[in-house]
Amino acid sequence: MAYKSARLMDRGVKGILLAAAFLAVAIVFTIGLFILRQALPAFSQIGVFRLLSGTEWRPSQSIFGLLPMILGSLLVTLGAIVMGVPLALGCAILMAEIAPRSITAVIRPAVQLLGGIPSVVFGLFGMRVLVPLIRQIPVPSNTGFSILAASIVLAVMILPTITTVSEDAIRAVSGDYRDASLALGATKWQTIVGVVLPAARSGIVASVVLGIGRALGETMAMIMVIGNSVIIPQPLNDNPLTILLSQARTLTGNIAVEIGYSSGLQTNALYATGVVLFLLTILINSLAHALVKERAI
Amino acid sequence: MSEETKLQTDNLDLYYNKFKALNHISVHIPANRITAVIGPSGCGKSTFLRAFNRMNELIPDVRVEGQVLLDGQDVFALDEVELRRRVGMVFQRPNPFPKSIYDNVAYGPRAHGIHNHQMLDAIVERSLRSAAIWDEVKDELGKSALRLSGGQQQRLCIARALAVEPEVILMDEPASALDPSATLRIEELMQQLKAEYTILIVTHNMQQAARASDYTAFFMMDDNRAGTLVEFGPTRQIFTNPRDHRTEDYISGRFG
Amino acid sequence: MTTVIHTVGQTRNTSGQVKSCSTSLAHVTSSQYLRDKSNLKSRKLTQQSAFALMWLAGSVAVAVLVAIVGYVVWLGAKVITPDFILQPPRGGMAGDGGISYTLLTTFYLVVLTVGIATPLGVAAATYLVEYAGAIRKHRRLWSRLIGIARLGVETLAGVPSIIFGLFGYALFVSALHFGFSLLSATLAGACLILPVIIRTTEEALRAVPNSYREGGLALGATKWQTIWGIVLPTAAPGIITSIVLSVGRVLGETAVFYVTLGGSYRMPTSIMSSGRTLALHVFYLATETHAFDKAMGTAAILVLAIILINLVINLLARRLNRMMKG
Ligand SMILES: Nc1ncnc2c1ncn2[C@@H]1O[C@H](COP(=O)(O)OP(=O)(O)OP(=O)(O)O)[C@@H](O)[C@H]1O
Ligand SMILES: [Mg+2]
Numbered sequence: 001m002a003y004k005s006a007r008l009m010d011r012g013v014k015g016i017l018l019a020a021a022f023l024a025v026a027i028v029f030t031i032g033l034f035i036l037r038q039a040l041p042a043f044s045q046i047g048v049f050r051l052l053s054g055t056e057w058r059p060s061q062s063i064f065g066l067l068p069m070i071l072g073s074l075l076v077t078l079g080a081i082v083m084g085v086p087l088a089l090g091c092a093i094l095m096a097e098i099a100p101r102s103i104t105a106v107i108r109p110a111v112q113l114l115g116g117i118p119s120v121v122f123g124l125f126g127m128r129v130l131v132p133l134i135r136q137i138p139v140p141s142n143t144g145f146s147i148l149a150a151s152i153v154l155a156v157m158i159l160p161t162i163t164t165v166s167e168d169a170i171r172a173v174s175g176d177y178r179d180a181s182l183a184l185g186a187t188k189w190q191t192i193v194g195v196v197l198p199a200a201r202s203g204i205v206a207s208v209v210l211g212i213g214r215a216l217g218e219t220m221a222m223i224m225v226i227g228n229s230v231i232i233p234q235p236l237n238d239n240p241l242t243i244l245l246s247q248a249r250t251l252t253g254n255i256a257v258e259i260g261y262s263s264g265l266q267t268n269a270l271y272a273t274g275v276v277l278f279l280l281t282i283l284i285n286s287l288a289h290a291l292v293k294e295r296a297i
Numbered sequence: 298m299s300e301e302t303k304l305q306t307d308n309l310d311l312y313y314n315k316f317k318a319l320n321h322i323s324v325h326i327p328a329n330r331i332t333a334v335i336g337p338s339g340c341g342k343s344t345f346l347r348a349f350n351r352m353n354e355l356i357p358d359v360r361v362e363g364q365v366l367l368d369g370q371d372v373f374a375l376d377e378v379e380l381r382r383r384v385g386m387v388f389q390r391p392n393p394f395p396k397s398i399y400d401n402v403a404y405g406p407r408a409h410g411i412h413n414h415q416m417l418d419a420i421v422e423r424s425l426r427s428a429a430i431w432d433e434v435k436d437e438l439g440k441s442a443l444r445l446s447g448g449q450q451q452r453l454c455i456a457r458a459l460a461v462e463p464e465v466i467l468m469d470e471p472a473s474a475l476d477p478s479a480t481l482r483i484e485e486l487m488q489q490l491k492a493e494y495t496i497l498i499v500t501h502n503m504q505q506a507a508r509a510s511d512y513t514a515f516f517m518m519d520d521n522r523a524g525t526l527v528e529f530g531p532t533r534q535i536f537t538n539p540r541d542h543r544t545e546d547y548i549s550g551r552f553g
Numbered sequence: 554m555t556t557v558i559h560t561v562g563q564t565r566n567t568s569g570q571v572k573s574c575s576t577s578l579a580h581v582t583s584s585q586y587l588r589d590k591s592n593l594k595s596r597k598l599t600q601q602s603a604f605a606l607m608w609l610a611g612s613v614a615v616a617v618l619v620a621i622v623g624y625v626v627w628l629g630a631k632v633i634t635p636d637f638i639l640q641p642p643r644g645g646m647a648g649d650g651g652i653s654y655t656l657l658t659t660f661y662l663v664v665l666t667v668g669i670a671t672p673l674g675v676a677a678a679t680y681l682v683e684y685a686g687a688i689r690k691h692r693r694l695w696s697r698l699i700g701i702a703r704l705g706v707e708t709l710a711g712v713p714s715i716i717f718g719l720f721g722y723a724l725f726v727s728a729l730h731f732g733f734s735l736l737s738a739t740l741a742g743a744c745l746i747l748p749v750i751i752r753t754t755e756e757a758l759r760a761v762p763n764s765y766r767e768g769g770l771a772l773g774a775t776k777w778q779t780i781w782g783i784v785l786p787t788a789a790p791g792i793i794t795s796i797v798l799s800v801g802r803v804l805g806e807t808a809v810f811y812v813t814l815g816g817s818y819r820m821p822t823s824i825m826s827s828g829r830t831l832a833l834h835v836f837y838l839a840t841e842t843h844a845f846d847k848a849m850g851t852a853a854i855l856v857l858a859i860i861l862i863n864l865v866i867n868l869l870a871r872r873l874n875r876m877m878k879g
Contacts, residue, residue, distance in 0.1 A: 010775040014684060020676030021685075021702065024751060027744055028705035031720045038723050090610025098607055101357075109867065110615045116859045117621065118805030120835045121852045125621050127839055128849075156617055163614070176392035180454070183350060184405035184461055185382030189600035194404065195394055210711070217713025219808035220836055252715045252808070259722055259812050260733075274719040278712060285711040378597075379590055406583065410592035416583050462587045 032278065039275045042268035051272055057230045059258070064269040066276065068232045072147070072248035075233055076222065077215040079151025079244065080158055085208055087155065088162035092204075095163075096170035097192055115160030123224030126153040131225055139236050139245055145227030148244040153221050158211035165210060169203020170196060202291045209288040213281050219252035228253055251277045300327035302369075303465060303495040304349055309363035311344055311353065318344045320523035321363070324514060331487055331496045333506035333532065336516030337547070341524025342499040345516065346467045349497070350384040351377045367465070382409060385463035389470040391450035393442035393457070398425075398434050401442045401453055405461035420460050428456035429486050448479025455486065466490065468498040472505065484509045503551045507536050515544045622856055629853025632846050638854075642818040642834070648844025652851055654820045658828035661735060661821060662810070663803050666742035671796055673743075674750030681751070682758040683780055710748035717745040718809040726813055733815025733827045741813045745806065746799040753798060757791020757873075758784065790873040794866055801862040804855065807832040831855045 042051060046064050054065015091111065095104045126149055135144030173196050181191040197204065227247030236242040249257075251273055259270050304326035311319040318341045326332050334342045347353045348365050351372060365372045372380055382405075393401050402421045411417060421438070425431040430452040434445070442453055451471055458466060468487075472480040480502075487496055487509055500506050506513055513535040515528045528541045539545045640651030685699045721741025731737040761784050769779030785792070807830075815827030816837055829837065831851055838848035 006775045006778060010777040013777045014680075017676050017680035017684065020673050021680040024673055024677035024747055025702040025705055027747060028702075028709050030724075031709065031717070031744060034724055035716065035720055087610050087613060090607045091614045094607040094611040098604055099611065103611075107611050107615060109863070110618045113622075113860065113863050114614070114618045116801055116805065116863055118807065118832050118835075118852075118855055118859065120805075120807050120832045120839075121621065121625060121856055124835060124839050124845075124848055124852050125624060128845060129624065156621075159614060159617075174392070176388065176390060177394055179352065179355070179386075179388065180392045180394065180457070181404070181408075182355065183352060183381055183386040183388075184408060184457065185378050185380075186405070186408035187378055187596050187600045189603045190408050190596065194408065199395055213711055213713075217715070219713065219715045220811065220832075224836070224840060252713060255715050255719055256808055256811055259719065271719065271723065274716055278716055281712055281716075282708055285708060289707075376590075376593060379593060382587065406587065408596075409587055410596075411583060411586050416586070420583050462584055 035271055035274050035278065039268060039271035042265065042272040045265060046269065046272075051269065052276070055232055057254070059262070059266040059269075062265060064265070064272075066251070066254075066273060068230050069249050069251045069254045069273065070276070071232055072226070073216055073250045073252070075147050075243070075248065076150045076154060076226065076250060077212055079147060080154035080215045081208065081212060083151060084155030084158045084211065085162060088159045088207075088211070089166060089204065091159070091163045092167040092170060092207075093192060093197075096167045097188070097196065111160050111163050114156070115164070119157065119218060119221040120224070122153050122157055123221035126150075126221065126225035134245065137245065139239075139242050141236055142242075142245045143227060143247065145225060145247055146245045147226065147233060147248050149225040150222050150248070150250075151244070153225055154215045154218060157218060157221065158214050161214050162207045162211040165207030166200065166204040169200040169207065172203065173199040206288040206291045209284055209291065213284040213288070216277070216280060216284070217252060219250075219256050222250045223253045223256060226250065226253065228257060230254075251280075300330065302326065303328035303367070304497070305364075305366040305369070306348065307364040307366070309345075309348060309361070309365060311341075311348060311362075312360040313356070314358040317521060317523040319348070320519055320521070320525045322524070322526050324526055324529050326495065326497060327512060328495050329491055329493070330511040331491050331498060331509060332512040332514060333510035334497065334499045334514045334516065335501070335503070335506050335547075336524070336527075337518070338501075339522075340516045340518045342516055343469050345524065346386075346469055346497060346499055349465065349467060350381045350386055352381075352386065382461045383463055384465040384467060385458035385461065386467045387451070387454050387458055387469070387471045390474055391447055391454055393445070393450050393453050395441065395443055397439045398442050398445070398453060399438040402457050402460045405457060409461060424456040424460040425453075427459050427490065428452045429482065429489070430456060446479075448475050448482060451475060451479070451483060452486065455483075455490075459490075463494065465495045465497065468496065470499050470501060473501065480505070503536075503548060507532060515539075515541075515547065517543060517547070622860075625849055625856055626853045628846070628849040629851070629856075632850035633853060637847075637850055641820065642829075644818050648838045648842040648847040652831070652834060652854070654818060655829050655831055655834045655851070658735070658814075658821050659804065659830045662738060662742060662814070662828075662830055663800055665735070665739040666746060666803050667796060667799050669739065670743040670746045670750055670799065674747050674795075675754050675792060678751045678754035678758060679780065679785070682755050683776070683784065706748050706751050710752055713808075714745055714806060715808040715812075717741055718812040720744065721809060721813040732825065733813065733817075734825045735814065735821055735828060736824045738810050738814035738828075739824075741809050742803055742806065745809055746802055749799055749802060750795045753795030754788070754792050757788040757795070760791065761787045790869050794869045794873070797862055797865050797869065801859055801866075804830070804858055804862070805832060806830075807836055811836065831858075 051064060051066055053067055055067045056063050056065045057068060091107065095107055130149045130152055131144035134146055134149050135142060177195045177199055178191055181195045186194060226249065228249045229247040230249050231247065233243055233246040233248045236245050255270050255273050262270055302325040306322050306324055309319055309322040310317065322345060334345060336342055344353060348361065353359045354377065367384065394404060399421055402424050403417045406417060406420050422431065425434065430449060433449060442450065445453060472483045484505065490496060498510065510532045512530065513532045514526060515535065516524050517527045519525045528535060528539060528544045535544060536548060539548065637651040639653050641654045642652060643650035681703065718741060721737055725731045725737035725740050726733060765783050765787060766779055769783045774782065810830055810833055814833065816829055816833060817827035818829055821828045832855060835848050835852045835855065838844045838851065
């Protein structure tokens with residue numbers, strides 16, 4: 001009798017768990033489909049190409065071009081990668097290969113904590129410290145709210161992702177390779193560069209790709225430091241580097257800033273922005289996946 | 298001993314943290330000979346081998362006392378990077394880098410500053426020939442070394458070690474992961490190599506030690522589980538007429 | 554032993570070791586190169602400079618953390634008083650008042666989101682790990698569906714949070730007419746942390762050695778009895794970690810709630826009330842009211858909460874480690 005009821009219970013639970021799994025997965029797919037459905041009017045009325053390549057975004061005149069935001073997102077991400085990747089990889093190599101355990105025991109929790117700090121806190125720090133600092137740069141119409149400020153904030157925000165994932169990848173490299181290299185008379189640094197990093201390559205590249213995904217997706221900290229003007233970023237004077245001092249708006253920022261007060265086609269265009277972002281991150285994440293799977297030669 | 302000494306230890310003690318793994322090892326390893334190191338598992342054979350290229354230093358909390366000499370020179374006075382070029386090592390598990398065959402062999406010379414292509418080509422060919430693997434791989438030097446068989450990988454690792462022109466080759470159970478025919482090839486190879494190199498090989502295979510070596514060192518754990526050298530001598534004498542009954546027990550036990 | 558290399562003309566050398574390589578190199582041998590210790594010094598120097606750079610990177614990372622946390626907590630500490638915590642916010646251009654309602658809203662939201670997402674996520678993960686694995690062999694279509702489900706969860710875990718906000722806005726705020734409310738925010742927030750919980754729980758379940766399951770089944774327990782009695786308790790620290798992680802995620806999240814919770818600083822009286830979480834409050838104070846001192850105070854509390862959560866997670870991880878080893 002007890003056996004029978006246990007069996008019944010077993011079946012029942014399996015059903016419940018299956019339902020939960022089904023529900024969870026249904027939610028996952030609903031999210032994608034729902035946003036896509038909301039975006040369709042924008043795609044059909046504005047046209048995919050005009051939406052993506054349009055250089056102006058003026059909801060009041062029903063002009064919806066995403067190019068400024070696409071460029072804003074790309075530039076900010078590029079800046080974050082240029083600054084953040086060397087820093088993050090340096091940290092990862094230090095922890096995995098160079099520093100004694102006692103030092104690693106300090107750096108790792110610090111990096112982990114950095115990853116948990118809410119983005120508004122980074123944004124606040126950016127607004128109060130970075131933006132005023134950057135404003136000091138004597139270039140006309142430099143407000144401090146800039147691609148540069150956003151890139152710096154993002155570089156710090158993606159550091160934990162890149163450091164953690166690539167440290168794992170470096171640690172996963174077989175000690176046999178290190179021993180073989182050192183036994184040939186290579187220095188430790190030669191061993192790191194010549195054997196360890198190449199062997200960890202796919203994991204390291206994946207960490208950078210994940211970092212890019214994270215950078216593209218950041219919203220609130222960007223709104224707080226980038227100025228949010230819908231303009232195609234341009235150098236402020238004849239020095240091309242001053243493009244970094246230009247204000248900009250990111251794809252994510254575009255959604256967050258406008259969705260609450262939008263209506264009609266504008267709402268649809270914002271969903272379309274979401275679809276672009278969604279596809280971009282899926283692309284990037286599958287790239288990261290493929291890279292992790294790819295074996296060294 | 299009439300032979301010229303290549304490697305030497307004097308009262309070598311080695312500690313892993315507080316655990317004493319080697320106890321007062323004093324031995325002279327003759328040049329251009331094959332010396333086998335035998336003994337039960339855990340008696341410190343690998344540790345002893347790694348003392349000569351200072352690989353033990355890579356393990357945290359290792360302490361060494363006593364002397365280790367290469368050509369009469371204290372190895373601790375040498376730069377460890379230079380020492381390891383002169384004292385090469387082949388590991389138990391074949392461990393080629395995940396690179397092409399060519400790049401595996403060229404790795405060491407490149408690390409030591411040789412980037413000239415003709416020179417590298419010559420070194421790669423010479424090393425692969427010396428390791429008796431050239432004919433098998435000469436048409437596919439660009440192939441990943443990981444795609445070779447275990448026996449080929451191990452010979453590639455020997456070629457890689459030869460490429461930096463060492464004087465000594467330390468081999469830690471180089472054939473234990475290989476099948477009998479691959480093992481035989483490695484033994485033949487060792488015979489060819491001993492003209493130019495001093496070879497120190499750890500093995501668990503008594504037949505192999507008897508067949509392939511000129512001298513044998515027998516290690517055992519003492520009462521504190523520290524490795525001690527029980528007996529060192531010409532292989533023939535150790536196997537046919539050991540002075541210490543423990544050697545005899547071990548060898549007859551292993552053969553029987 | 555020595556290989557003589559006849560080099561004619563230019564060599565494709567990159568290291569600069571063999572600069573005058575026209576004729577004099579003809580008899581240079583690789584052996585001489587290898588025995589020549591001249592490059593040892595430069596190799597060591599390269600290593601030292603490279604290591605110095607790595608140490609610099611590590612120091613910068615720690616310094617940045619200390620700077621941000623230090624700055625926020627230092628400035629924030631000036632406004633954190635019992636009044637600040639116990640008084641309700643009163644709005645206005647100076648961001649008058651404290652954060653009591655904000656704390657309350659945050660608390661509600663954390664409890665509700667985690668309360669909804671945890672059972673669902675843990676159940677789904679349990680099914681995926683404990684039941685779906687056994688299916689694979691004989692049912693093609695089913696196993697493909699499971700594969701797609703996994704991919705979906707995986708994908709969603711990497712999607713920017715504003716996408717969840719957008720979804721929540723479209724479905725809950727607009728289509729279902731829940732408006733800017735705790736309800737909309739809760740449902741959107743639950744979607745946000747669901748993939749996190751599923752993935753972390755899956756990992757925890759996979760870490761349970763198979764011998765535990767076999768042991769249970771061998772004693773005559775049913776599959777569910779084994780899961781409930783042995784597998785889940787063993788995985789508990791991992792599952793708790795996933796919950797704590799989610800709490801941190803909800804505390805720190807702004808984008809999703811910005812577009813689903815609205816921004817009312819009033820007391821939330823029902824599930825349909827709009828409100829502000831701590832993070833949202835920081836955002837509004839900084840961008841709309843410019844009450845930076847109050848923003849710092851709120852941010853400091855947020856940061857301290859996150860530090861606490863990190864400590865808890867580390868403690869749990871240590872427990873987990875010890876259990877897996879012992
Ligand atoms: N990294 C290490 N840390 C601490 N103790 C070690 C370490 N490596 C070896 N030991 C200890 O030192 C002793 C000798 O080890 P070693 O590996 O040299 O033995 P071995 O004779 O090579 O054994 P085997 O025949 O199994 O390879 C053993 O008791 C071992 O437990
Ligand atoms: Mg050994």
